[in-house]
Amino acid sequence: MIKFFCVLLFGLTISASASINKEQLNKLNVGALLVKDMTSNQMLYAREAFKELKPASLTKVMTALIAIEQGDLNRPVTITYEMIQVEPTIAGYKPGDVIRLRDLVTAAMVKSDNDAAKSIAIAVGGTEKRFVEMMNAKAKALGMKHTHFVNPCGFDNKEHYSTPSDLLKMTEYAIKNKYFNEISKKNQHTYFSLNNNKKFYAYTHNRLLSRYEYAVGVKTGYTSKAGACLIARAKKNGRDCLIVMMDSKEDRWKTAKQIFEQVFVSKSSKNG
Template identity: 50%
Template sequence: MRLSKLVLILLFAPILAFSYSDKQVFQQIQKDLDSIIVKDLNKKQLIFQKDANQKLSPASLTKIMTSIIAIESGKMDKVVTITKEMKNVEPTIMNFKVGEKFYLRDLVNAAMIKSANDAANAIAIYLGNGNKQKFVNMMNAKAKKLGMLNTNFQNPCGFDAPTHKSTASDLLKLTEYAIKNKTFNTIVKKENYTFQAINTKRTYKMHTSNKLLPKEKYMVGVKTGYTSKAGPCLIARAKDGKKDILLVMLNSQNRWENTKLALDTVLKNR
C-alpha cells in the first residue's frame, strides 16, 4: 500500500462503515465523549469508533463481568447470607440488612438492573468464599481469557481505583461474550424487578437505571455506569428485525441523547 493511501485511511479511521451512518452525526457525537465503539453484531463489522483502545475508568460497566461470572458459576439458586462486609459499600445500594438471605440470582438482578453495589459486593465475597480479592482475581483471569488485554479490575463494583481500567474495545468483547448467555440477556432487558429476603420476607423493588430501555422499543439492555472519574458511561444493545447493534460509550455528559442519536442513525441506514 502506498504511503499516501495509508495516510488517508488513518485520517478517516474513526468512521469505519460509511454506508451505515451519517458522518456528521458521528462527528457531532464524538465531541462529547472520551471513547466510543459501535458494532454490527450480525455482520461482525465495526461501524464507528473513537479512541476505543484508550484506558479509562469503566465505572459500573464492571458489573457485567461480576454478573457473568456469577451466572456461569452454576450457583444462581444458592442462598447468600448478607454480612457486614458485603453491605459496607457506597451507593448505589439496595440497603440490605445484615443476616438477610437471598438467592444469588436476586443479587445478580440487583447488580445489573439497579446497579446496586452491595449486591455486586455480596456476589464477589460469596463466590470468593469470603475473599473478595479472590473473586477479583477471577475477574482478571476471565478478562485475559476473553482477550481484554487493556483491562484490569480492582473491585467487583466499578469504584474508581488507580489501576481499575478498561477500554471501549475490551468492554465490547466482554459484552459480546455475555450476551451469548440466555440468562444474562433475560436480566438486562428487565425494566423492573421485585424480590424478597428468604428469611425476613422483606421486599425489595427496583427500576432499571437505563433510561432508554423503557422508552425505545429497540433497546434490549445492557448496562449503565457512572463515577466522578469515569463520567457517564453506557453499553447499549439495539435490536430491530434482523438488525443487532452494540454500542459502548465512555464519559459522555449527554450519554442518553448521544446513544439514541447514534442508534437511530445506524438503524435507519442499515
C-alpha cells in the same frame, strides 16, 4: 460462477449499507465511543477504542457474568457486615438477610446496587480479593489485554480500568448467555429475603429501555471521575447493533437512540 459473484456482490452491498454520520459523531463530547453492527460483524465507528478509562458500573457486567457461569444461582447468600460496606447505590441489605444469588445478580445489573455486587463477590469468590482475581482471569481469557479490575462494583481506582475495545469483547461474550440477556433488559425487579420476607425493589437506571422500544440492554455506569458510561444494544427488523460509550458529557439516551436509528434506517433504506 456468475451466480456466486452476484451473491458475493450482494453480500458486500449489505455489509456496506450500514452507515452512520461520522462527522456528527466526531462532534460529540464523549471520551470514547464504539458502534458495531453485530449483524454484519462490522465496526461502524471507533473513537479512542484502546484508551484506558474508568469503566464505573460497566464493571458489573463481568461481576454478573462470573456469578451466572458458576452455576448455582438458587443458592442462598447470608448477608454479612463486610458485604454492605459500600457506597450508594445500594439495595439496603442488613446483616443476616438471606438473599438468593440470582436476585443479587439481577439487583447488581438492573439497579447497579453495590451491596449486591460485593455480596456476589464474597459469596462466589470466598473473598472479594479472590473474586477480583477471577474477574481478571476471565478478562484475560476473553482477550481483554488492557483491562484490570480491583473491585466488583466499578469504584474509581487508578488500577481499575478498561478500554472500549475490551468492554466490547466482554459484552459480545456476555450476550451469548440467554440468562444474562434476560436480566440486562429488565426495567425492574422485585424480590424477597428468604428468612424474613423483606421486600426489595430494583429499578433500572437505563432510561433507554423505556425511551426506545428496540433497546434490549445492556448496562449503565457513572461516577464523577468516570463520567457517564453506557453499553447499549438494540435490535430492529432483524438487525443488531451494539454501542460502547465512555466518559460522555452528552445525553446518553438521546445519543444512543440517534445512533441506533442511523444504523437501522441505513440498513432498511438501502436493502429495500
